[in-house]
Amino acid sequence: MAGTVLSNTHGGPVRITGDGQVDGNVNVNGYLSLGGALLWPDWDIDAQADKLVVNEGGVGPRLTILDGGNVGVGTTTPDTTLHVVGAFKLEDGSQGAGKVLTSDANGLAVWQPPTGGGGHWTANGNDIHNTNSGKVGIGTTTPGPPLHVYNTVQGSTVRVENSTSTGTINVRTPGCDMYYGVLGNKGYIMNASNTDLAIGTNGLTRMTVTSAGDVGLGTTTPGAELDIFSPDNLARIIMKNPASTNGANFRLNGLELSILNRDAGPLFFATSNLERMRITPSGDVGIGTTAPAHKLDVRGNMRLGNGSEFEQDIHFWSGNGSWQVGTNDAGNGALNNQFYIYDDAVGQYRLTVQRSTGYVGIGTTTPQSALAVNGKITAKEVEVTLAGFPDYVFEPDYDLMT
Template identity: 30%
Template sequence: SSTGFVKRTGAGAYSAISNVNIDTETTGTLPITRGGTGATDAQAAINHLLPAQGSNDGRILQTDGTNVSWVDTPTTGITALTGEVTASGSGSVAATIANNAVTSAKILNGTINAADMDFGGVNSATSSFVLKDSTGKFEDFACATTGHVPTWSATGFVCQAPSITETDPKIGANTLNILSKWNGTRLVASGVYENGGNVGIGTSVPNDRLDVQTNASGASVMRVQNSHTSGWSALDFYSSSGVLSGYIGWGNSTSTAPNVMYVGTEVAQPLNFVTSGVARMSIDPLGNVGIGTVSPGAPLDVNGPIKVNASREMASVAANSTTSYTIPDTGRNIRRITLNGNATIRLPVTTDIGTDQAYTLTVRLTQDATGGRTLTWNGNGNTIRWDGGVAPAHSTTANQTTIYQFFYVGGESVWYGSMVWREN
């Protein structure tokens, strides 16, 4: 064959082959012209393949698209790295990022520690929140209305006034303006209402600072009690300047006014009793009592007429008999007696009249239709002293009247009697 390779297979014997194993079947050096490197090691092979290196120290290898050659190092290349990331020096140098060099976000992934973030801001009207969405992006979120807060909705955060729905079973159901109370299990509505600063007990529409109402037969509306025996069960009234000015109450058993109901003033002002908006009776700071006047000039000053309506009693005496009749008591001072027979009339017992008291008794004595009835007076343990020394004679004419008057001073055991009027 005129082409290919021949391989010796023995003494004087050869055979044609298509390829040769250079590592095991050749010796010596394969020249570059035959597709080799002209060398037996790597470094020598590189040197044989490169353009001649003599006088080319420091130059770089450059291709023109077809061949390679040695050229000078370009003067326009990178000599230093500046900006947010910096590096300088020759050879292999480390690049660095200086503090505060990065002024905008350039980190796509990873984390930033709180110590590396600026928390020196000030809470002001322009403050806002930072929210992260489901993709990891952040949003600057702010509420523009006073009292609104960020609230989660089905589609994201929104700004709205807070609304709290209490589902705790211990809270219970509450009603507007009704104060809650604990029933041992949970809070429930009480009977106390508050509306506009007014408090109502028994009413949901209090008209004053404290409005107490009830609708129960025989029940009192309010109870005032001081359980201390030397205390006062009282209501005190203060002036606009905070001075105790009046009171009403009860003095307990060992107080300075024991077992006394009192109404009074603490200042030098009168105590008025008013009906229909008009003062009808007044007690001035000196203790003078005025009726029909608020300026009494005496211990008792009555402006207007005085009318005395006394109790009266009709006593019947059996006709045609001598009967003893006792006027029963001194609780009534006007008596009307009709004589239906001859009678002895005994004046009341006076044991209930004290030494500092007096009693006046007026007796209207009338004959019945028969007339002629006789009468004897008896002091019932007391002496009767008549005006003129003798009991005046009464009218004995049928249906005619005689009026007697008696006066008794406690402790004297004497009735002073006189006849003040008689029909002829």
């Protein structure tokens, strides 16, 4: 069809049942019914069963209208009222760099500057700002703090990532400068100000690190490198290995220091990675042995000393009193450099041995001979020798050899 084609009846239809090629103009006062495609030199309109497609010659579909009303630009399967694949440009005469697109009361799209009352958001580089109330909500439409992130899925809610070995979040007030994050590939919490660092639970401070480095548990004013306080006067430190029956509890209780083992295993002490002392579950103490058979079982030498005191004793207790076995140093008056056995029940020295002479005293603390007995002696035989020759004593008035 060349030239101008008019319908033969004013306002009537023009019906083309096949393909038509138009080299000029087509004026239709009614409607144009196509049963195939309407072709132009560089364009064609293709009427299909469920859509109308406008094609550019040698390129393909440019505009698609589905029979449901969805319009696609750059796509033949629009899934919304207007579906654009590619960039689009919207001008209303007020557009400009840095403006945001909002809608007025009638739903018309208008461009507004970021500080305008009609819009909440602006994109400035990669930052997002709420310019009305100053609050940003991610996952929520009612943010409480300035930045409110809400997530309904388990896992990380906020992720801060740095391509180097150090990345921190800085929280600052006029009096405090806090950093949280990673420093040199290590977890990092630091108060950069000259103030304390506090850690708490249930709304209460549980641990305080002062600006001087003192650590307080249960107290906000520690007075030492580690200061532990409990309101019930029982501050405990418990060290336990759940995989072993040899776990032990270490307790600080006022001025008392005790070591407890609540399990069935023994409690042992070691130095240089070698066991030195053991307490069995039955209470036997072994020094130098791992299998003590008595309340105190010492395998090796034992030395008693009492500092600058004059006496060093071992007490043997019984229901009727105690016995003391010990030594004394010079300056004790009654005893001087002696070994003794003392009876607490009667308050008497039963036996003494002088260091300087080796004299033994029974019933006396000042023996003047090798054996001095203050009391009677009962014996089957007493042998006295001089130069290897014995002299037997049988009578009370017998004169000893001289």
